[in-house]
Amino acid sequence: DVKVTQSSRYLVKRTGEKVFLECVQDMDHENMFWYRQDPGLGLRLIYFSYDVKMKEKGDIPEGYSVSREKKERFSLILESASTNQTSMYLCATAPGGARYEQYFGPGTRLTVT
């Protein structure tokens, strides 16, 4: 079974704070993704990574950055949190190659006040 964990289930931060969200997987998957989920908008891709130290922008990268120093760990960073970044953040992994199916973490509900 694929296990994808996220560092926090709930997080409350103040406007302007630097926020780190961590995702760890134990299945040696090549690919990792960060999404945000908002009602009526589905899952929108923020950033993804296909290898260590490699990152690609998704559809809504503004205000976010990422880090992948080790294969199993993919971090999402909000340099200066804003209220419009209040959302559910979901990490996902995929095996890579011709296998595109993604496996999701439990999510982090972030509230920025």
Next chain:
Amino acid sequence: GENVEQHPSTLSVQEGDSAVIKCTYSDSASNYFPWYKQELGKRPQLIIDIRSNVGEKKDQRIAVTLNKTAKHFSLHITETQPEDSAVYFCAASFLSGGYNKLIFGAGTRLAVHP
């Protein structure tokens, strides 16, 4: 641009009825189409997927059909049960910078009433 449209946004059925959710995609090069189920407070879980070389796939009470010409695919759930109540997301693969990513639909909230 890359887009996946999903309909309806909400669906209410009686237990035992069938439910159908439809999605359309914009890129004719898309070749992988998964469906995810997200129960309240839980993570999205892959329930079925189909690749572009197949027109239909079935797994017990759920099935997915794909029409590549029309660029749409559908999820069919037969003999619905209350535990089928959830939000369902479709997705399509898109090539971006040489890498495949998924674009998700906005979701369908399915309610199955006993």
